[in-house]
């Protein structure tokens with residue numbers, strides 16, 4: 001059922017790109033190992049490097065820095081040909097510092113489909129890395145959490161992105177919420193396997209319907225992550241149990257864009273003026289991605305008099321093009337396409353700034 005619906009919708013949405021996305025979605029996904037800064041850093045770094053895995057974030061930042069210094073040097077020495085200079089001196093929309101610090105994620109190089117072994121607990125019982133779809137780290141990087149920030153993770157369970165946010169070491173306060181009791185239990189277990197007790201005590205965990213966040217809380221946040229429930233395209237092709245494409249869940253599926261819109265609006269209302277909100281999904285669907293963003297921007301303007309600006313994240317393409325396959329025609333935000341040589345995603349992320 002999922003595949004039939006995808007063929008119908010994505011065939012139209014992606015045209016000639018769809019057959020290659022389709023086969024990638026049906027193939028084994030690639031993982032990333034989100035590095036846990038609270039483990040024995042030297043030992044785990046060595047283990048990951050022995051596997052020939054690379055921290056793709058560090059590598060991308062260095063590649064850009066190298067290009068920039070080459071461009072600077074070239075400009076000084078005036079030795080580059082005019083064509084090369086244009087390419088190397090291309091102005092960046094954002095500097096590299098516009099990504100959250102201290103997050104490390106190891107992947108195998110493009111085309112290498114090796115698997116990471118499960119992380120083993122150290123003598124304190126702490127695990128060295130968390131396996132996830134490496135594209136899941138991108139929304140957290142782009143959220144760009146700054147030292148002293150108040151941060152809200154509105155749909156947080158089981159907690160992969162929460163862990164990534166905590167790696168930055170920047171949050172003055174982190175509020176973590178999810179509506180599902182069983183998934184909150186998983187989140188608790190994950191936090192206890194990766195973090196020291198003092199840090200867990202600083203995380204405020206709630207189990208609320210995120211759509212009503214503002215009615216229940218009066219804190220205004222600097223950064224909000226709204227990682228909504230979606231058709232979870234890759235998972236839906238693999239697992240029947242609990243699938244949103246099951247016959248009995250048709251109505252729920254139809255209502256997903258409305259739920260996503262309400263959660264995004266709630267997330268923006270929870271941000272302070274000037275605050276930044278990241279909307280993310282793991283679906284390719286335009287209806288659940290760009291259309292939800294457009295709907296939320298419009299609704300906030302009309303019903304709340306709030307202006308929201310969609311940020312340009314195209315510098316992410318430049319930074320991470322050697323690790324991920326970016327969709328070139330995304331109107332708002334960025335979309336990572338599954339690709340056989342870099343089988344991450346799908347992951348859509350779009351940053352919004354609340355202006356008033």
Ligand SMILES: C[S@@+](CC[C@H](N)C(=O)[O-])C[C@H]1O[C@@H](n2cnc3c(N)ncnc32)[C@H](O)[C@@H]1O
Nearest residue numbers: 155156157158159160161179180209210227229
């Ligand atoms: C895509 S998952 C989140 C994954 C998580 N951010 C991570 O990185 O591990 C979406 C989550 O939204 C939660 N959810 C669904 N409806 C919700 C609501 N109304 N309020 C808050 N959370 C909700 C689901 O229970 C689910 O855990």
